[in-house]
Amino acid sequence: MDFFDRFAIPHPSPVIYASMVAITLTLVAIVAGVTYTKKWGYLWREWLTTVDHKRIGMMYLISALLMLFRGGADAIMMRAQTALPENTLLDSQHYNEIFTTHGVVMIIFMAMAFIMALMNFVVPLQIGARDVAFPRLNALSFWLYFWGAMLFNISFVIGGSPDAGWTSYFPLAGNEFSQSVGTNYYMIAIQIAGLGTLITGINFIVTILKMRAPGMTLMKMPMFTWSALITNLIIVFAFPVLTVALAMGTIDRLFGGNFFTTTDGGMDMLWANLFWVWGHPEVYILILPAFGIYSEIIPTFARRNLYGYKSMVASIVLISVLSFVVWVHHFFTMGQGAMVNSIFSITTMAIAIPTGIKIFNWLFTLWKGKITITVPMLYSLGFIPIFTIGGVTGVMLGMSAADYQYHNTMFLVAHFHLVIIPGVVFAMLAGLTYWWPKMFGFMLNERIGKLSFWLISIGTCVAFFPMFISGLDGQARRMYTYSEATGFGIWNMISFVGAIMLAAGFVTIVYNIYYSTRYASRDISSDPWDARSLEWATHTPVPDYNFAITPQVNSSEAFWDSKKNGHKLFPGEYKEIHMPNNSGVPFIMSAIFFVLGFALVFSIWILAVIALLGIFACLAHRSFEQDHGYHIPVEEVKETEEKLGGARQ
């Protein structure tokens, strides 16, 4: 009996039981479906063991979209609960669990995965490379992220969700106040996924520094690649801090350590500091790739080269430096004194300068451009005003004295959603629509896409603008209900309506994918947008080896030059191409990581030791393995190129 008690959910509700049934049925349906269509072999050979950066990108993309809907369901439940005063849809415990998982899922498992998806797919193509520097590590990164996400997502049906907020502040997240295993899930699932992210960081830095096409100097790199490079540098320097913080939290919770306790010398503020030393750079890990995407899309659809390329690069670098010196602004009111607050107030507001430079550069790119309004361009144009509103309210929050009024209110919630949604979600949807034809060989429907854009952008404004008002009126965040006398009711109701619009927008995106998959024309050229960078120079669909001949670059827009000025992009003859072999080890090893994580969450030590030995065996296997990949012969390259619509010379 004790055995089942451990895995039971501490705060059950009909919704959770219904989800359990739904999850089981879905799993059964997937297994049955794959078995019935005899696709296990295909799945294993082509996807689970793949080391191709394009396929890994697609798998990240699918995972990110799934997580978007999981986090979105949490969001709708929150807005529904607070839509009316004294609502009893959810109880306080359930509400705590929902806002916690909403934050974690959206930041760590949705936004990060979305960025990794586009980075994986686009960066090697943009720099004219065959693959990333370490293809197998790339697969490992994805599967670690995937199994970490799975571990986090089973929490609400086995043992209970984390409920201490996505920041998981101690002592609230300690054993004393969070008795269920929920926070164990938080600590360990993020640790596993974070390991994957760190490996990606290292992989892409080396890829970008070492594998660029001949002639592509650093200052001729496309902006998205620049943003990816800087993002990955931030990852390598920020994620180890999270690793340590999570390890300390785990030691506190599982082994009775005293890092963050309130007795025996423990220091809860250490968690807050370590968390935000990672957490603030994390914000820029999310936003910089988005800036990179806009810098690709705006010049493409304004038919002008990017205004102020050098200042764009300089401002990303400056932002990345500043991102590490502002973390204290997350707890201005927690007693560090006027001097410290002033310093961090100034560094925080300083970030507005490089960001402003970027905004003006985009505006100057649009100025005198011949603008075509496509879906990616709409998102880019919608981003500018909404993001600016979010950003300016951030400067307001950055004034430490004034922050005593805004701190921990809905004003803050409005601020960060109004930067993250246009900053990350719009960019990812723009990037998704923009690179979709390269990924899948057909365009997404423009009319449905425009409908999604309007629903999402208006929905964002309707959902989050009212929170500025209710926040200034004093509505605290994370409050599961409020009395009618507060007058917050109307603003929360408007927010709920906005949330429904947002949800409708995302549903139309799914419908668009379905509709376009069925009806869209497959007869598109390899460059349907008339774009400017190298990823459009190769065929659609992209062959395994990306480029038959390594491109020769002589400007920051080599492909554009080759189209307009007759620059010869692919000099030389076909040669045989070296490719890496697929491997099942990344998938298996990450699955064992999942087992290890599960064992640790429930302190099942024997299983944990077995899993550790399994991971060790995988590492040892890799150490002794000799795998030099294989070569694609010249004739096969020639054949593939001709089949894909004309050899490239």
Place this chain on the structure above:
Amino acid sequence: MKVDQTKPLEYSTEQNNLNILGFWMFLGAEIMLFATLFASYFTLEGRTGSGPSGSEIFEIMPVIFETFILLTSSFTIGLGVHAMRLMNKKATIAFFSITLLLGLAFVGFEVVEFFTYIEEGAALQTSAFTSILLSTLGTHGAHVTFGLFWGLFILIQIKKRGLTPETANKSFIFSLYWHFLDVVWIFIFSFVYLKGMM
């Protein structure tokens, strides 16, 4: 696989170059990891609760031994890489073996040290100070232990496959790892033990 004869073996192929740069990036992440541990250590150093403080439990002699052993092992792995550059397989294996034996001795000393601390009432659960002390030392010790297995596997490969661009690359990267652990230990020796005993 194209092998560039003008370069040292460990740099002789394109993949080897990528591996070495990738490993330097990894070391960057490791620096951040240990920097975070040190920052936390300095924050929690004085927060001993009802447990002992550093000056009550640290003993200089075992730590001097550990330091001596680890520094020597860093020297011998340097000799091993030198022998590798001279394409002397036997000497490479010899020096790598000595390095690993010294590493094993170091881990042995550290395990004894940990048991002594726990006996003296300074366990992981005692206070914030003991938690961070044992975690910091433990993280370094776990790295050394991991390195013992890693090094052993490479040693077996050199023995079986000889000095190829691949094994040379692995050995060189392993030597970077080992030197890095030595550098971290110097910080631990100075800022944990010496400072704690003052």
